[in-house]
Every structure is written in C-alpha cells, then in structure tokens.
Amino acid sequence: MSSDSKVILFEELAKHNHKNDCWLLINGKEKIALMFTGRFELNNSSAGYEGKVFAIMQVLTDILAQIHCMRIDVELSHNLASSILPQLQLTVSLWELFPYAKFLSASCVFLDHTTMIPSKPPICKLWINFSEGEHIMLVYDVTSFLDDHPGGDEVLLTAAEKDATNEFEDVGHSDSAREMMGKYYIGEIDASSIPKEHVQETPSATPGVMNQPNRGSDFMIKILQFLVPLLILGVAFALRSSIKKEE
Numbered sequence: 001m002s003s004d005s006k007v008i009l010f011e012e013l014a015k016h017n018h019k020n021d022c023w024l025l026i027n028g029k030e031k032i033a034l035m036f037t038g039r040f041e042l043n044n045s046s047a048g049y050e051g052k053v054f055a056i057m058q059v060l061t062d063i064l065a066q067i068h069c070m071r072i073d074v075e076l077s078h079n080l081a082s083s084i085l086p087q088l089q090l091t092v093s094l095w096e097l098f099p100y101a102k103f104l105s106a107s108c109v110f111l112d113h114t115t116m117i118p119s120k121p122p123i124c125k126l127w128i129n130f131s132e133g134e135h136i137m138l139v140y141d142v143t144s145f146l147d148d149h150p151g152g153d154e155v156l157l158t159a160a161e162k163d164a165t166n167e168f169e170d171v172g173h174s175d176s177a178r179e180m181m182g183k184y185y186i187g188e189i190d191a192s193s194i195p196k197e198h199v200q201e202t203p204s205a206t207p208g209v210m211n212q213p214n215r216g217s218d219f220m221i222k223i224l225q226f227l228v229p230l231l232i233l234g235v236a237f238a239l240r241s242s243i244k245k246e247e
C-alpha cells in the first residue's frame with residue numbers, strides 16, 4: 001500500500017450505494033507475479049537525482065507493463081559506503097501507475113538507512129524483488145461512469161455495498177476495462193472492517209494468502225460431472241426394464 005493510499009472502512013463504502021454516489025469494492029489483483037528478481041546498474045552519467053529516479057521508474061514501468069503485479073518492494077543500495085545504505089521502499093498498486101505522475105510523486109521516497117530521513121540516492125545498483133504480496137481490495141468511485149458503463153448502471157448499483165469481485169470477474173472484463181479502473185480508483189478497504197457475510201470465497205477474502213486453486217473440490221466436481229449422467233442413465237435403464245417385465 002503506498003503511503004498516500006486512502007484506507008476506507010466498509011461502513012463508509014456501504015454509504016455510497018446510489019445513482020448519485022456509487023462506490024465499488026473489487027479485488028485489486030487479477031494476475032499474480034509470483035516472484036521477480038531484477039538487478040539494474042544505474043548509469044553514472046545519468047543526470048542528477050531526478051534522472052536516476054526517472055530511470056528506476058522507467059524500468060519498473062516497463063516490467064509492470066508486461067505483468068500484473070500488485071505489490072513491489074524495491075531496495076536501493078550503493079556499493080561505496082556500506083555503513084550508510086540509502087533505501088527506497090516502494091509498495092504500489094498496479095492501478096496507481098495511472099497516471100504515471102502520481103506514481104512518481106506518491107511513492108518515491110528515499111530514506112537514509114541510519115537517520116531515516118529522506119536523502120539523495122548515490123550512484124547505485126538496484127535490486128528489485130517482486131513478491132506475491134497481499135490481496136488488496138480496492139475501492140472505485142464509479143459515479144461518473146454509471147451512464148457510460150457498457151453493462152448498464154443497474155449491475156453496478158447492485159454490486160455496491162459488498163465485495164463485487166466475483167460479479168466483476170464472472171463477466172470476463174477485457175484488459176482495456178481493467179485499465180479503465182485506474183481512473184475510478186479512490187483507495188483500499190480496511191479488510192478487517194468487512195463484515196463476514198460480505199466476504200466472498202475469493203482470494204480477496206484471505207489477505208496475504210495466495211490464490212491457490214481448490215484442487216480437491218475441482219476434482220470432486222469433475223467426478224460428479226461424469227458420475228451423475230451415468231447414474232441417471234442407470235436409473236432410466238432399470239426403470240425401463242422393470243416396466244417391460246411388468247408388461
């Protein structure tokens with residue numbers, strides 16, 4: 001979660017449930033990048049502080065354009081004086097990359113490891129670890145989108161006041177629909193404020209836990225799909241032969 005990301009309580013979300021004011025709650029992570037480790041040498045000749053920050057952001061943005069990753073932790077260290085390790089901690093959500101400028105200003109904080117005050121980064125190496133992160137539920141204010149939503153405003157209004165992840169995913173929204181969401185993003189929900197009855201059986205319901213496919217129940221469903229028609233056929237044959245015998 002980035003430092004300026006607004007944390008919204010479910011109680012607050014639930015108030016925005018009508019045509020003039022409609023918020024949606026949807027799991028922010030569509031696809032998961034399990035782990036990515038990169039190492040980048042920043043160019044010594046790159047101009048000043050802004051130049052370096054820009055170079056880092058460009059690398060991140062290029063990678064993020066190819067994968068969907070909810071959380072990134074970046075550690076920045078330099079090889080000159082190991083006692084003072086300036087650090088850059090970034091935790092961003094994919095949607096905050098839009099617009100790019102917000103990402104830069106919101107999340108780019110360099111901290112001096114010892115004094116913990118913002119400092120200029122030295123010539124540095126950059127290691128990037130993409131970790132799995134938590135499943136974060138994001139809140140979208142779709143009021144201005146209600147009239148333009150291709151699926152109509154009614155579906156959005158009925159999806160308010162609850163976790164709308166399953167409804168959203170069931171439609172199979174396109175990538176461009178997902179990109180549009182960035183425009184309406186207003187914050188993240190405080191997961192502990194969601195009442196139990198509103199928690200769906202999705203990854204969003206278990207923050208910090210990976211979206212493991214439920215192999216056991218999938219297997220059972222497949223077996224049942226095979227067995228039930230056989231069972232019906234068997235009963236039909238049994239009935240038929242018993243009726244024939246009676247004749």
Ligand code: HEM
Pocket residue numbers: 024140142149150151152155156159164167168171172173174175176177178180181184
């Ligand atoms: C911020 C949230 C949302 C955005 C930006 C969004 C955007 C879109 C877009 C662009 C489409 C056109 C088809 C596509 O490109 O996939 C679409 C279709 C649709 N959406 Fe959404 N949507 C949102 C939330 C939802 C939710 C929560 C639901 C269900 C409760 C929903 C239900 C539908 C339906 C039923 C269609 C029509 C599908 C069809 O006719 O094939 N949408 N949406």
